[in-house]
Amino acid sequence: MDDLANFLRIRRSRVAPESVGIPVDRHRRVAGLRREEVAHLSGVSVDYYVRLEQGRATQPSEQVLDALARVLRLDETEREHLHRLARQRRRTAKAPSGRVRPELLRVLGLITDAPAVIVNHRMDVLAGNRLAGLLYNRPLQGMNTARHIFLEDTDLYAEWEKCTLDVVGHLRLAAGKYPDDPRLASLIGELSMGSERFRRLWARADVRARGHGCKTYRHPLVGLLELHQENFSLPDESGMELLVLSAAPGSPADDGLRLLASLDSAEERRPRVRAEREVG
Known part of the structure; x- marks a missing residue:
């Protein structure tokens, strides 16, 4: 069509x-x-x-x-x-390769106090820091944030309905830019099959440009986290964005992120202590 x-x-x-x-x-x-x-x-x-x-x-x-x-x-x-x-009838944009430059990974590694991820136009997570993995409560490798919101962990997103509007609007824009991307078409088909809400929103043909704003998460370990998301579109033709979720200093969300990081650090230390005792 x-x-x-x-x-x-x-x-x-x-x-x-x-x-x-x-x-x-x-x-x-x-x-x-x-x-x-x-x-x-x-x-x-x-x-x-x-x-x-x-x-x-x-x-x-x-x-x-x-x-x-x-x-x-x-x-x-x-x-x-x-x-x-x-x-589109004159020129079709080729879908970007999705390779993350080493320099960009180095910049990502410098962000330690806020969850941060690099995503492509399909909303695939291409890379992320340690705190992002703790926030999403799952390995980042192979994660797609659209699939995560609609099909995998709807409870994590306190303002789920608003998030779904943003996701569908972004994917509509991506489909307009890269109409011949088979992986994007496959993702849209999967979401349409798995989510009645996605089907209804997709039929509206809304488009949205993602930008900054408040994102509220309901984390199973540390509770409600009201974070501010900034989207940094990379100045090349990669279609990638760097997303950083920060908490206001001294806010409950700031305390929640610190607690989340400390819980993981304690968990990481336990296996090492046990292993050392076994060797001794």
Whole structure:
């Protein structure tokens, strides 16, 4: 299915006619706007817009896309996504390899007092520090944060519903950038099969750019952790991000992270003590 056509159809159905000055009576049966209404409001012919929604139109101009974005009430992130979908027909971005540079791993190792991970566009965890493994309460190797949120450990995320919105919005953006990435398509299929909420959210065609903000975790050992997440997109074409979760100094979350680190340190020492006694 044509991604641009699908996006236009879904977002058209979500625009209330009243919001664009179209009166509605009780006989109206269409959810959202009609095709001819979108065409009229955006200044294009009905025939051309119909062909856009059917995936048969030639590449729309920047002006047409901007007009459609205005009518469909798209925000800046969604507008960029619309333009990206239109460009897919001219150029398809190759999915990045996912190799983490040694220098970046060295920087990650310098972060010791806050959980930190490096993720790719699929939300695979490519690397992480010790405290991140303790926060997620599992080995980081092979972890995908989207799968973790939807299918593996929903209880860890105190604001689970908000997290799911962010995840689906990010994966929508990634699918627009890398439509021919088979591993991304496989992940989306797995989440669709395993989670009814993912299916519902994916059908909405929302897109979101991840940024900074509060993330609250309900950890089984140390309780509630209110952390601040900063996302650092790497200035290359890798599609990777460095995510750092920090706690305000002196806050309960700061105490919780320190306690979590100390519990793990004590656990690490026990086997070594036993082993030394056995040797002696």
